[in-house]
Amino acid sequence: MILELDCGNSFIKWRVLDADVRRVVGEGVVDSDLALLESLKALKGLALKFCRLVSVRTPEETHALIALLTQAFGISVACAAPAREMSDVRNGYEEFERLGLDRWLAMLGGYHLASGACLVLDFGTAVTADFIAADGEHLGGFICPGIPLMRNQLRTHTRRIRYGDLAAERALESLVPGRTTVEAVERGCSLMLRGFVLTQLEMARSYWGDDFTLFLTGGDADLVSGIVPEARVVPDLVFVGLAMACPLS
Ligand SMILES: Nc1ncnc2c1ncn2[C@@H]1O[C@H](COP(=O)(O)OP(=O)(O)O)[C@@H](O)[C@H]1O
Ligand SMILES: CC(C)(COP(=O)(O)O)[C@@H](O)C(=O)NCCC(=O)O
Ligand SMILES: [K+]
Structure with a gap:
């Protein structure tokens, strides 16, 4: 089985492919390295052979994650690297x-799929x-x-914009001019x-x-x-x- 990771600034997207790389046997979105380990260990019949990942995090954070994976599963980890040209x-x-690197890989994928x-x-x-x-x-x-950055900038740089996640979700059921703060912002x-x-x-x-x-x-x-x-x-x-x-x- 192969573990694939996309380490963004907010979340780690993960998925496990079976040995012939055709079927996704597990996938998820987690907000920390430890949560990733927990999700993986909860998978039944997990037998990881290899991991490939892309990260836009600092080298320190990426290396810490690689060390954790090597220790937990004894697998080798390949990391996407910058290139001037590929595919x-x-x-x-x-x-x-x-x-x-996340942009670069999405571009490679897009150009490949679009031809x-x-x-x-x-x-x-x-x-x-x-x-x-x-x-x-x-x-x-x-x-x-x-969206997360826009919303948080407004929340942290104003004094009267405060609301919870549930209200935020409800506010997006329509896009007519807002009549509450949460509607107006969202x-x-x-x-x-x-x-x-x-x-x-x-x-x-x-x-x-x-x-x-x-x-x-x-x-x-x-x-x-x-x-x-x-x-x-x-x-x-x-x-x-x-x-x-x-x-x-
Ligand atoms: N299952 C999910 N878990 C976490 N965030 C999610 C999920 N589905 C959608 N989102 C949204 O995705 C956004 C983060 O997107 P993502 O591509 O993971 O960012 P990044 O790559 O920068 O970490 C958040 O604004 C959140 O609202
Ligand atoms: C632009 C990004 C912050 C996007 O990161 P994400 O939202 O996927 O976490 C990331 O691709 C990045 O750090 N790029 C380096 C700067 C650049 O692409 O010019
Ligand atoms: K991303």
Whole structure:
């Protein structure tokens, strides 16, 4: 069995594949290394042989996790590394090693699945956009705060914006102008996100007309998928790229 990990700024996404790498035998989202170990140990019949991971955390945090996994399961761990070019995609950053590895892998996965130009939007702690042309050239991208960051900035930098998670969830049942603080903030942030998506789409159309694939991924992709029915929502896009960057042999 193979363990795959996507270590983002807020959560670790994990999944276990069976030996022939075809079937997902377990998966989840956890908020700490220890919670990951607990989830894995709770899996019946777990027999890990190998782990591949991508991390946008500090080298110290990533190494601590690798040490924990090696100790707990005695497996070797492969870590996705930056590259100037891979699987026909050319990293467009001036310093290629500075491009977030989760973005890079999602780009590899997207270009592979689209076999052509694509726009990859990832809705995590941060929201990112990356443009990959039909010939595999990465044109660059954008980074802005995601929903958790927008919400928390308002909560921590104002004195009168306070509300709980349940109220936040309820507020998003509609997007008409809010009549309570929670509605006003949650709907406002949600509309900012939608505006971002539509602007990116406009830019992609100006480059490629209708000849491109739009991918949505990341934990909050569902918040915007409704406004772009043509989009392919691929929650495991980073894992698609991870398998390409860290093949088994
Ligand atoms: N099962 C889940 N567990 C945690 N967060 C989730 C889950 N499903 C959706 N989310 C949302 O996903 C967002 C985090 O997305 P994610 O892609 O995991 O971020 P990151 O990669 O930066 O850690 C949060 O805003 C949260 O609301
Ligand atoms: C942009 C990101 C913070 C996104 O992280 P995430 O929201 O997935 O946790 C991450 O890809 C990152 O740290 N990138 C390095 C900076 C860059 O890509 O330019
Ligand atoms: K991510």
